[in-house]
Amino acid sequence: MINPILILDMFLLLLVAATAIAVITVRSLLSATVLAGIYSLLMALVWTNMHALDVAFTEAAVGAGISTILLLGALVLTKRFANREAAIHPPALAICLVTGALLIYGTFDMPTFGDPNAPIHQYRVPEMLDQEVGKHPSAAPREQGHAHAGHPQDDFNGHVPNTVTSLLAAYRSYDTMFETTVIFVAGISLLLLLRRRREGEDGVPASSAEQRGEPREGSQP
Amino acid sequence: MSDAPKSASPAPSGPDAGAQMSQQTLIRVVAKMTIPFILAFGFYVILHGELGPGGGFQGGVILAAAFILYGLVFGADELRRRIPPPFIDACMALGALFYAGVGLASLLAGGNFLDYGMLAPEHAGDMEAKGMSLVEYGVGLTVASVMVTIYLMISERRSTLRPGEKAQGL
Amino acid sequence: MEVLGYFNYWLAIVIMMIGFYGVIARRNLLKQAIALGLFQTGVFLFYVTMGVYRAEDGTPGVAPIWTDAAKTGPFDNPLPHVLMLTAIVVSVSTLAVAVAIIVSIQRKYGTIEEDEILAANKRDDS
Numbered sequence: 001m002i003n004p005i006l007i008l009d010m011f012l013l014l015l016v017a018a019t020a021i022a023v024i025t026v027r028s029l030l031s032a033t034v035l036a037g038i039y040s041l042l043m044a045l046v047w048t049n050m051h052a053l054d055v056a057f058t059e060a061a062v063g064a065g066i067s068t069i070l071l072l073g074a075l076v077l078t079k080r081f082a083n084r085e086a087a088i089h090p091p092a093l094a095i096c097l098v099t100g101a102l103l104i105y106g107t108f109d110m111p112t113f114g115d116p117n118a119p120i121h122q123y124r125v126p127e128m129l130d131q132e133v134g135k136h137p138s139a140a141p142r143e144q145g146h147a148h149a150g151h152p153q154d155d156f157n158g159h160v161p162n163t164v165t166s167l168l169a170a171y172r173s174y175d176t177m178f179e180t181t182v183i184f185v186a187g188i189s190l191l192l193l194l195r196r197r198r199e200g201e202d203g204v205p206a207s208s209a210e211q212r213g214e215p216r217e218g219s220q221p
Numbered sequence: 222m223s224d225a226p227k228s229a230s231p232a233p234s235g236p237d238a239g240a241q242m243s244q245q246t247l248i249r250v251v252a253k254m255t256i257p258f259i260l261a262f263g264f265y266v267i268l269h270g271e272l273g274p275g276g277g278f279q280g281g282v283i284l285a286a287a288f289i290l291y292g293l294v295f296g297a298d299e300l301r302r303r304i305p306p307p308f309i310d311a312c313m314a315l316g317a318l319f320y321a322g323v324g325l326a327s328l329l330a331g332g333n334f335l336d337y338g339m340l341a342p343e344h345a346g347d348m349e350a351k352g353m354s355l356v357e358y359g360v361g362l363t364v365a366s367v368m369v370t371i372y373l374m375i376s377e378r379r380s381t382l383r384p385g386e387k388a389q390g391l
Numbered sequence: 392m393e394v395l396g397y398f399n400y401w402l403a404i405v406i407m408m409i410g411f412y413g414v415i416a417r418r419n420l421l422k423q424a425i426a427l428g429l430f431q432t433g434v435f436l437f438y439v440t441m442g443v444y445r446a447e448d449g450t451p452g453v454a455p456i457w458t459d460a461a462k463t464g465p466f467d468n469p470l471p472h473v474l475m476l477t478a479i480v481v482s483v484s485t486l487a488v489a490v491a492i493i494v495s496i497q498r499k500y501g502t503i504e505e506d507e508i509l510a511a512n513k514r515d516d517s
Contacts, residue, residue, distance in 0.1 A: 112396025
C-alpha cells in the first residue's frame, strides 16, 4: 500500500532536485541566491508534508530569510557574476556518480518509508511519547536530583505538549547549550573578520584602492 | 507626507541609495506598520514554543527579521543609531550566559547540571516546564542578536576607517 | 514496491551529490558555499525521512505535538526533528563565517575565483 504522503513528496522532491541543479549551474550569483531562497522554501514544504513542523519553521525562517540576506550582502561586497566555466567537469562528475552509486547501494538495508517496525520506533522514544502531559507524579517533591533511586527511569522531563521542544530543552539540553555557543562563536567570528580597521595600523593599507591600482570591492560587473 | 513624486523614479543607485529608499512613501509606511507585528509574532513564537511549533531559534530569527527590515528600509546607520552596537554585543553573550546560568543554578541547588526540577523541589514538575521556557528565552536572545550582527557586519560600505573618521563600533 | 519505499533516501543522495559536485567542480568561492548548504540539506532530508511513522493498519502518523493533553493518533518520531533543528542552525552559522572569509578574501586579493587566487599565491611565493 502506497503511503499517501509519498505522492506530494515525490513531486516536491523532484522540484527540489531541479532547483538544486539550477543553483549550481547558473552563472549569475544573484540568480543563485534567489534560487537558494526558493530551494529553502520548497524544502520547508517537504518538511511540512512529512509532519516535521519545527524543522519546517526553522528552515523557512533561517534558510529563506537569513541565508538569503547573508548571500545578498556578500554579493554587494564581492561580485555579481561568476567566471565562465565549462558546463560539466568530467572527473568531478565521475567521482559524484561513483559516490552516489555506493551510497544508494547502502540504502538497500534501510527500512522503507514509514515502516512501523523500524528500529528508530522501537526503543526509547515510544516510551517518551506514552508519558502523561502536565504534572507527572514522579516529578513530585524531591530532595535529590533527577536520577536517583526511587525515580522512574523512563521520565524524560518531557511533559509539555510540544515533544520536540521538550526533547530539545530537557532530554538533549547539552546539545542545545553548545549549539547556542556555536551561534555565539559565529557572531564573534564575524565581528573579528569584518570589523573596520583603522588605517596605518599594522598591515592595514591606505583607504583608496585606486591608489594601489587594485580592483575595488563591489566594482566588478 | 511631504515626499516629492521622485519616489516614482527608477531604482536608486550610488551613495544616496539608502536615503532614497526611505523617501519611497509606500515602503516606509508599510515597514513602519508591519515591524511591530513582526516583533509581536517573534515574541509569541518564543513564548509558545512549548505549546505548538516554535521555540527559541525560530522566534529569535523572526525578531531579528524585524530589525533587519528596519535596517533595509531606513539604512544600516539608522539602525546602528537606534540600537547601540555594544548593546547587541552584550545581548549575544548574555543569552548563552543565561542558558548556562540556569544549568549552574540547578547544580548549586543540589541536582545535576541543567536538571531544572531542582530549582523548586516542591513543584518539580512545574519547574521543569518553567526551566525549559527560561532556556528558550536565552537561546532566542542570542540568536536574534547574532542575526542582527550578521546584517550590520555585511552592510558596511567601507572596509577601513579613513584618518580622522571615528569608529562607530561594530 | 521498493522504489517508492526508498525514493526519499535516493533523492536525498541525489541532492547530496549535486551539492558535492558544486563544491568540487565550481571555482567561484561563493558558489561553493551555497553548494555546501545544499549538501547539508540533503543530509537533513535523509534523517527526517527516517522519523516518519505509519501504523500497520495504514493510519498515518501526525506531527509529534500533544493537543488538548490527549494523544491523537500515532505520532511521528520527534528525535530526528530535534537533531536536524540543531543542524540547520549550525549550517547557517557556518555559512555566515564562510561568507565573512570570502569577503575578506575579496578585499585582499580582489577576486573570489579559486584559480586566480592560487595563481596570485604562486606569484607571491616565487
